[in-house]
Amino acid sequence: MEGSAAGHRRVHQRGVQAGPSVASVGRERHLAVAAALWTHFFPFLRSLRLSQTPPAPLADAAAGFTLLAFDLPSSAPQDLQPNPVQSIMHCFGWDDMLNPLLVTRYLPHLLQDGELVAAVSSCSGASASGPAQALCVRAWFRCFLQQHLHKNPDRSDSRAGRALEEQLGELTRLVLRLPEVDSLLQRSGLQPAASRPEPRPALQLFIKAVGRVYGGLQVLSERAAMVTKALDYLGDFLKHVKPYLVNKNPEGLQLAYWVGGCVVMHWSPLLASSRAQQQLFRLVEVLLLPHSLTHLEQALRDSLPLYLQGLSVAAGMSQSQGAGLKQQLRSVISKYLDHFLPATPSAGVIANHPVLLAACEATPTPHGAGLRKSILQVLCDNFLQFKGHAPPPRLAAILAFLLELLRRNKDADPALLTVPLPSVLRCLMLVNEPQVRRIATEALQLLVERCGAATDGPCDQTTTVLKSFVEENEGVYDKQVYSVLETVAVLDLPVVQVLVPVLSLSLRNTEHKRGLGRNSALRSAYKKLLSILGDVGQAEAISLEEE
Template sequence: MATLRAVQGHGNVGICALSVSVAKERHLAVAGALWRNFFPFLKSLRLSQTPSSQLADTAAGYTLLALEIPSSAPPDLQPQPVVSMMQLFAWDDMVTSQLVSRYLSHLIPNSVLTDSFNGIGYSSYQALSIRAWIRCVLQMYIDQPVSAINKTANEPMPTEQLVELTRLVFKLPEAENILMKARVDQKSYKQDPKNALLQFIKAAGTTYGSLQALSEKSAMVTKCQEYIGDILKYVKPYLTKRGPVEGLQITYRTIGYLVRYWALILATSKGQQLLFRIIDYLLLPHALFQQDKGLLPAMLAAIRETLPLFLQASISDTVLF
């Protein structure tokens, strides 16, 4: 009897193992079908200028599917399907900020996802997510009519999604570390993504100024470049259309903070190219005046408001200009 029970026990283990194997095969088959039949359509919509919230939700779901069953993802997403999905829906500057904001809000809180990036040694995950957030904040007025009148009382409020993304980004270890070193209190602007962006820029500059070792300074310059990406590209639509007013304000205010508080960074060999582009794009006459026209009132107001920031950088101990 004991022998029979032992045989039965081994048989039960074998049956359980077989059941698990069958379940895994079924899950893999279902996942493969989802990728094969629906993902191409989803991918074709990612550059839509009017994406639905369901598009971001579904893309986030596929990203988690790639995290759980990476082998089920199609060949064009391999060998790191999660990274490929993030590049498609979060880190591509061509994707609308609305889609990116909602997509990242689903994924940043996922600790398993964060651990997976750490596991494969993909250290740029946080920096690229911070960059995506910066772009989302800067482009929050992209779809607003150029003729919109600037009245503080009527200024569009940031979407709840952008407020939530700001909160989540500031919980990323890299962002938390920078804010902590600069002793920045998040409570005062947690509902205001624009002010949060300014405080982050200021904190990064303060952190750089506190570093002593040359290697640390060099690494911080590189990291800051990762954070802002091609920032002038993000605000180019405002400059090209000369509006809306809020777009010009957030452009000059943000870049003004960048020049003021990143003066030491922009004075380095790595940062000088960006400084020269800022001067060329935002301050030189050929960029400000339209042919046969004077300086537009909205742009003049934005420059007048932020000029002290640029001047404070120019008379700092780095003498930028």
Template sequence: RIYSKFHRKRMQELTEVGLHNFFNLFLMLAIVVETEDIVNRVLDLLDFLTPSSITTSRRALIWRGHFAFLLIYVEKNMDISALAEKISNAFREKAKEFLVTKNDYTQRQNLWTLLSTYIDGVQEVFETSCYLSLSEEKLLNDGFTMLLPACRGAELSMVLNFLQVVLARLRSVHERVSQQLQLGNTAPDTQLPLVAKEHHLAVASALWRNFFPYLKSQRMSQTPPSPQLADTAAGFTLLALDIPSKALSDLQPQPVLSMMRLFGWDDMVWPQLVSRYLSHLIQNSSLCEAFSTMGYTSYEALTVRSWFRCVLQMFLDQPSGAVAKTDAERTVGKAYMEQLTEMTRLIFKLSEVENILLKANVGQSVFKQDPKNALVQFIKAIGRTYSGLQTLPEKSAMVAKTLEYLGDVLKYIKPYLKAKGPPEGLQLTYWIIGCLVKFCAPILATSKAQQLLFRIVDCLLLPHSVLQQDKELPVALLSAIQESLPLYLQGLSFICCQSQTQGAYLNQLLGSIIRHYFGRFLPSSPTAAGAGQHPLLTALGSSITAPQLLRLRKTTMHVVRENYLQFKGQAPPPRLASVLAFILEVLQRTQSTELCDIELVLPAVLKCLVLVNELQVKKISTDIVQYMVEGCQAGSGGEHATQLTSVFRQFIQEYTAVYDHRVFSILEAVAVLDQTLVTSLIPTITQSLKDSERKQGLGRNAAQREAYKRLLSHLAEAGQNEIEKLENETD
């Protein structure tokens, strides 16, 4: 009787409210009477509707009605196959329309109303179904392969949220059913778990087939993908762990490993995606167990490598210029920092990392710092752990492990170097890699790791742009180098002392770096701002006389002498006062005089005193001579005194003939500091005087001898004796 009320004409005349009441009536009947029969009749009646007359809101109502019937099926534990196919076919058609409707905003809105109705309905079915054993997979058809690429912003967000719910629900139900099967259920519905498992395989297969290809295609998107993409990828990874057989063929035979390679360990994937993805999985015991069972030992090392990259690339998506950041950019940056902090906390719980920190006596509190500092602490811990190892096999294994942690570290920082920004990215790059060179110097000194060291120097310290001395470097790059250069210099000096095979080449490399940057950071005059900020001063400004610091000092003084203290005839080199001020500050900061200072720069400083009249140059040169003479006097040992005497002897022999008054004046000043030194030089001075007179061929030079006597008068008894000898000489 009820059916007879709804003929074709009546159905076509139904208003939206009437249609709503129509569904309410038949839903009530479906609950109490023969459900399948009622649903079939309703579908027949709905076929009376003219498709062209169905508005979007009415179609959405019809779809909601379909899902209401589906939920009755689910509650009655009936197979939904036929009804699911009908509604999912309609969904496929609308998804296809949505894909081709690019620019018609109204049409997109109308279609999205329907598509979102479908998504909500499917989600409710999955959340309601107790065992997912009623052909729910029919609802996950290939319409989604057309829908996903067409989605934007909030639309995509909704689909990915839905997908996460379905993935989580499938895994949860599958686990429960698997446990029942393991327990050997003897209840009347003992076949149910087996049937359910078959359907679970079908659902998993539909998810992989219709959703995963889109997910995979978004790994390399032009802009950082949404966090949901990482969450969903993690869900698929765990699904691959639970139901490996249904993962796509290109992920087989070890889909979990393939997923980690795609989303967790690939250097080309956005760090935002990687950090969030891995944070879901790092502490998953089942996953760790799976890798252990596979015998895949690099799981932790590759995860640490990804963390290295995520920290280094934290400024990757920021503009290179000094453009003010928008609020949205700041929010993204803050969210990523929070994500990195969480990832860092989890990384520090990995057994390999814990082991290194333990051996290096680093407390677990380090992960509470920001990720940048935590990474530096870890780098220091690696270096300290290596230095504590005793046997060659242990050391070799540690070098290999460190290189595995680093991966192609220069590839991670290349975007900053190419774009020459942003400034924060360059600062971070130079600082982190500088810490690596300094604190892991013993590792980089090994033959296995030396190639990486050479590449670091080529890319960061001696790229083509730096080698062109006349070319200005970008301010941000120069600033980053200035702050971090001491780390590189100290590390390289250590490596120069350690390396057995490449010692000469490494020394040459160290010299090249010093030569290129000494001049770049040297102020035009000693009073210029920032004179005290020279990175070489920072590197040398330590009172430790460790072999590597001596090596650095010797190389620096050699470079300074050869490139910055060379006169062209009588003309002094450019920025001479600044060069001398640098030497003086090294002596003052280290409060020591080394053999290399006396041997390499004292002759040039004495030459400046003789040939240059500029007051500032004279003043600084005098201070340097004073520092060196006093340094040797303060018990630096016989070797220093011998070298000092040798330099002064050579100075006297070279300049007395032409610049006698200046030479004697300098020696007078030195005599005040160290009378013994000048006294020991009397024979050399006398001989030089006589040689000069002989060359002139004019007999005794009265003025020269008078000046010499003035000097001798300051030299106590030995001076007096020499004066008498000179006066008593017969021609």
């Protein structure tokens, strides 16, 4: 099979090189031989193309026929016309149903032929599903994703798996040399570190390059074209990785989740566009919000930071579906904050919590701060809500997570830092358990001190939160409120001093509602707070005595 088409092509080329007279004499003979090959051998090859165990000679022979069609396009049968080369490449290289073993052996035969690549790429009718080079990239992408399908049942390398690994390396080298891919890498300023890069770093580099080029485009039409091109490269990602989701292959799942995470991370602005948003929704829904997490823990632990960082950027950029993406982000944060959180504070577990790792950065950036704000909002809404007097489950662990999040990041924006402040104040007011109080006090210190350092005088955002805290709890938890404010005053005296008028009014309102006149016990607790508020507190204490 292999030698027939390829050998005939060599004979034909020698005839062409011999000159016009020899070529014209032999042309009819060559066409006759080619017709026989197409008639008797090609149908047999095509019948084997979807084999689950494709023999190596099948790819070689298919490549021979592809090159024959390139040299003698008119010799190809009618069902391959008008673009026989592209038709055969679809049959043996681009179809998503093809075994990666076949594709990774077939395409390198052709991609090393620069003349063929140029001709196929310039053909306007390359394929109904996309241009030729993009289809080659998509095939490479899919073969990379499906490389673990050829493991033995005991997960050891099979002979087919080793062959695929070798062939994938060569396909990777040639894909990076495609004019379209090389142009992307040049424009992005990214280049492979080695002349024969390994498939994994090469794919990551390519994904980064696409995202970087898209980010540099300013013209709307160019951005739209790049979105279309990127989706062509990606293909039906979920269809490609579905076998791993079904058979629970650990290596396959880790690979699939890592690639998906790289795409979401580096293509987040691109995926936020209206044209690509549905793809992002599907990726998150299927990969991150499944009903069962069995067999997925390690894959998720390793890749979740990539998804959270990318999804946060997309949610912040999207104009048309921003609310939906933000809700998805909150759902993912809530699901995995809960899933990976220990029952009690465990320094090692919390320090390596994937949601925490996603949010940490040495130098705060707007995107990172946006993700941390989303995490803090989920913490407060879903994990720090009291039911009456009853504290939420795993309160110490949740507070330990919050404290570690604050410690690892240097956020100074009061709008972000005051998000968890009401919840921390409530914990100190209602919970007497020593461990909870210790952790909550440390968190309170970081929040109050950083907010105070961000402004010249008392921080308005902190004052607003404390004022609401007083008003919401007046007449019920007054003594506990004073106790909490004593702790705050030690950390930032001015921010409590400005609350004195509010506190005195709250005291009088409480006494008035009870209708029993002055409440000595309550006033005594209030005066204790006033005693540490300097001149402002002393003046107010005197005023209370004179009433």
